[in-house]
Amino acid sequence: MARLTIKEISKAFGASFAVRDFSLDVDDGELVCLLGPSGSGKSTLLRMIGGFERPSAGSILIDAKDVTTLAPEKRPTGMVFQSHALWTHMDVFNNIAFGLKIRRLPKPEIRQRVESALALVGLSNYGKRMTTQLSGGQQQRVALARSLVLEPKILLLDEPFASLDQHLRERLREEVRDIQQRLGITTLFVTHGQDEALALADRIVVMRDGGTEQIAPPDLIYREPKTEFVAGFIGSMNFVRVKIRNGIIEHPDFSLAVPVADGDLMLAFRPEALSLRPSKKSGAGIVHRSIDFGTHRIVDIDLADGTRLKVMTPPDVDWTRGSLVEPVANAYFAFRENKLVHRSAAAGELQTDRMLGHV
Template identity: 80%
Template sequence: MARLTIRNVSKTFGTSFAVRDFSLDVEDGELVCLLGPSGSGKSTLLRMIGGFEQPSGGSILIDAKDVTALPPEKRPTGMVFQSHALWTHMDVFNNIAFGLKLRRLPKAEIRERVENALALVGLADYGRRMTTQLSGGQQQRVALARSLVLEPKILLLDEPFASLDQHLRERLREEVRDIQQRVGITTLFVTHGQDEALALADRIVVMRDGSTEQIAPPDIVYREPQTEFVAGFIGSMNFVRTSIRGGVSQHPAFPVAVPIEDGDVVLAFRPEALSLQPSKTLSTAIVHRSIDFGTHKIVDIDLADGTRLKAMTAPDSNWSKGVGIEPRASAFRAFRDNRLVYQSTTSGERHHDRILGNA
């Protein structure tokens, strides 16, 4: 279909940067999620790609053609907004056909393409319904069909499921992923939902304050976060502040080896990497509460210094008020000034320690 290239794109509003020196290559047929909190610049970036905002600097290329200065209608892009943006005085068929009519295509071709688009999004029999007669999920499918019927090279989705309930969001994101793979269209998807990004993306771009924190496939972003921000934003993460002296953490509950230069660090590890033990010989903590999710339990634990941690345990486990805690030494990371300085990971049964940069 198409390749998207974003080179050093910035966007300022007054003296403030919404996007700062952003670069990204999106390969043919790839689905990339722009993930970040509100105000991170992800929607502004998407609007610049679609031509609805003009960059303050940098360039945007589609198949090596510079489209930076082109208006939206001249770009080979299709955009689906959170608000659906459907015309309520038109039925579904005419909403989808509107762009094709502007192109003055033959009526027979318009009908064929609209019917194909409706079938693609699972609304084959809905052409003559008014948009006000549709559910929120159905309206979003019409908005998707309206973009796809124009056969864009790049599909842009700006938090399209944000206004829908959780079950509908989950169902629609699976359908969108299936449609995207069937059509093979290059896609950028903006979301602030980590679950959505992990479920949909070939790669995730984690953004903060208009800049890139990390770009990687979902499993790498989850298992190997490169900054403290990414570690805390993707999934549930435990953070423990400690000092390193002689290559060992000085925190009484986590005296683990961290072979880096002395100084303050933040240790990070997932709830599934924290073991609870009834033994009183291990570091003692207090159980705050236990939440049963059916397949597992999440246990909130308070340390003596006020730090609260989460541990994942078996669904049939029961813990008294006082427990011992023990992190797997092979599954933690150390951050200093938001930067990853040490990681300890396991590959098979081999244990790998890695020191990154100058600690």
């Protein structure tokens, strides 16, 4: 379909930057998720790609053609907003047909393309309904159809499922991924939901303060976070601040050899990379609570230094509140000044099918 190239894009509002020196290449047919907390610049970046914001610097190219200064209607892009932005005085058919009418296409072609778009999003018999008669999920399907009917080269999705309940959100994201793969359309998807990014993306761009923390496929983002921020933002992660002396951690609960220079260090453990065993020693961890999720338990442990750990355990073993336990680290990441400086060999073998079970 199309290739998107973003070169050193910046957007300033007064003296502050929403996006600064951002660059990205999106391949033909690829789905890339822009993931980050509120205020990280991801929606501003998407609006610049769609032409709704003018960059302060940098350029945007689609199939090697510079579209940086083009108006939204002159770009080969289609954008789906979080708010749906449907016209309530029009029925579903005319909402979807609006852009085609602006292009002055023949009525038979408009009808054929609208009906095809409705079928694509599973709303074949909804053309005559008013948008106020639709559920939130159906309205979002209409918004998607309205973008797809224009046959854009680039599809832009700005947190389209944020207002929907969890089950509907999960179902719609699966449908969107199926449609995207079936059409082979190049897509950028903005979200602050890590589960959406992990489930949808070919690659994830983790954004922070208008810049990029890491760009990688979902499995690498989870297994090999390059910064402490990424490690804490993707999935559930335990952090323990320690000191290293002669390559050994000085911490009463973890006896690990970490081959890095002496000094302060932040250790990070996934809940599934920790295990528990009963303990009788003074200063051992104390079970705060144990939550049964059916497939596994999450046990909260309070350490003597005030740190609370989350540990994933088998569901058939309950841990009594107040009991003494010793956490055992089977894999870990080590960060210094937000940068990954070491990870244990086993850290790359964490099971991705358990990623979302402990959020």
